[in-house]
Amino acid sequence: MAQEQCRKQGLKLTPLRQQVLEIVWSSHNPIGAYEVLQALQSSGHKPAPPTAYRALDFLVSAQLIHRIESLNAFIGCPSPNDAHQCQFYICSECGHIAEINSPAVASALDDGANALGFKSQQPVIEVHGICKACQ
Ligand SMILES: [Zn+2]
Numbered sequence: 001m002a003q004e005q006c007r008k009q010g011l012k013l014t015p016l017r018q019q020v021l022e023i024v025w026s027s028h029n030p031i032g033a034y035e036v037l038q039a040l041q042s043s044g045h046k047p048a049p050p051t052a053y054r055a056l057d058f059l060v061s062a063q064l065i066h067r068i069e070s071l072n073a074f075i076g077c078p079s080p081n082d083a084h085q086c087q088f089y090i091c092s093e094c095g096h097i098a099e100i101n102s103p104a105v106a107s108a109l110d111d112g113a114n115a116l117g118f119k120s121q122q123p124v125i126e127v128h129g130i131c132k133a134c135q
């Protein structure tokens with residue numbers, strides 16, 4: 001899916017970028033840039049840190065992963081095909097993150113921005129709490 005997505009956007013999913021994507025997708029818990037770097041190194045790669053960080057930036061801009069701002073970490077996007085604003089529910093017990101794409105939330109934010117004459121760039125909605133399993 002990621003390869004198809006990149007092809008459509010005219011982007012190149014290099015082997016390193018693909019490997020970083022696989023590392024981020026190895027769980028549905030968030031992973032920090034430094035942990036990605038360590039995982040790359042333990043798999044035998046020795047990329048310079050900026051190379052690994054650029055691969056993460058690439059994957060974010062290709063909408064294949066999301067950055068969780070409040071945790072400074074990354075997570076795979078389960079629906080990279082649709083352009084979307086997403087909202088995240090983050091469990092503070094187990095670290096699991098669920099992503100939803102609520103058009104109602106997105107349009108409420110757009111309405112608010114329009115009323116203020118504000119030009120939104122990157123709305124971030126991250127809700128911390130306890131997931132169903134942990135309750
Ligand atoms: Zn997403």
Ligand SMILES: [Zn+2]
Nearest residue numbers: 091094131134
């Ligand atoms: Zn939980």
